[in-house]
Amino acid sequence: MLSAKSLFKEILDNDEAFRLFCSIAASGESQGGWENGRIAALVPPGERALAPKIARHGADEDKHGRIFTALMKKRGLTPVAVPPETDYTMLLERHGIGLAHDKLRRDEPLTERDIVVYLSHSRVTEQRAAEQMALLFGHFAGHPEVGRALRMISDDEDDHLAYTHEELLRLAAAGHGRLIQRTLRECALAEIRVHRDVSLAVMARMGRILGWSRARYALLAAGIHAVYAYERLAGWRRMVTLRMPERRDPLGGPATPAPEFA
Template identity: 75%
Template sequence: MLSARSLFQEIHDSDQAFQLFCSIAAKGEDQGGWENGRIARLVADQELAPKIARHGADEDKHGRIFNALLHKRGLHPVEVPGDTDYTMLLERQGIGLAHARLRREEPLTERDVIVYLAHSRVTEQRAAEQMRLLRTVFGGHPELGRAVRMISADEDNHLAYCHEELLRLAAAGHGRQILRILQQTAQAEIRTYRAVSLAVMAHMGEILRWPRAKAAVLAAGVHGVYGYERFGGGWRRMTTLTMPQKLNALGGPPPQEVFA
């Protein structure tokens, strides 16, 4: 019977599939680290800048963790197929702040900050949910458990921070603009997530030599998630804002990194 647990276990048990999985994850985290680092340098708000920098440092740490998991298996990162590059596929649709914009030494506008936070709120929702799933599957695993628990906790903090900062800006009179950008971002994200999920499943299917019936069932599951998110209202969870229980989640110094 197909399940998330059996699927992830199959990927974990194959060196080649695990290598691709961790390489995709590490590249996404590295891109997020660079983006947040640049934004922290360009943002004028001196209270917000350290939180963005902390966000970027966390993403860099996650990239190192995925690379460390590869190293422990005697593996090296591999080239990531373009059709699995979630971050760049979103950028090509005009979602978030373009890399070309971030490379310029120009201070970000207030709208730029809202675009950044809305993009982060949506994508961190996805990241937090995925890591909670991995924590359920591998949280007690002797090799992966500490890594997935650490990353999952960070993603929950990132999501809480996005909620809090967007609510602060909404209270300052930007509520309608924030909602509009969140909705646009969520609609693009669910399309991109479907495309990337199908691409990842296709590459994994080739590596693991899945029979056509199994590949078809998994693809149908991806389309089913998209249908719920696009037409069943699932996307709304990405556009609501709720004050988190944990406030100032990215305030203060980052916790000491204990994974190596």
């Protein structure tokens, strides 16, 4: 039977598949760490109070990258180059989602509008990350190799998602509500397309490594397309709603270290 649990177990049990999975994850997290670090350094004067939270977000992402790298190292594996068609972060930038890297490389302060764009992009992508990590943690919480890592990353992603809700609601109250809703919708619709394309590319790579039949891959691809169809029709709306989180100021302190992994 095909399920998220059975598919991830296949990946866990195969060194080459696990190496590809961790390499893709580590690369994306490290890229997110760099982006948040640059944004924290360039926040406009009126948003300086946000800089430590953005820096904390970046530190968490860097930590996650180190965790995935450490999981490979424990098996004696080294990272592999990330195939371009599986590079979620790069593909989002190509679709114009978030702040362009050339802007972040310049030492010019961002604008308040840039901060709205950054937080809206983060709101959408952190929704995806939180859901995926919660799913994996729900199935593999007790796994001796990855259980602790999944718990730590899942907890962090929940905090990141809560932080974006809180900050966007603050900016909406300050008069940016229409811009936020428009930007959230644009980000969500672009993200679901990128997620579909990356999912298909990753499954194709995994299928070759794990020796899946054409019929099995076709069934998985059909499932990915079905999820996309649902998200394109209505599921994207969960990515654009805003509500005050139960835990306030979730990124108000220092990043949690991960000495057992890094």
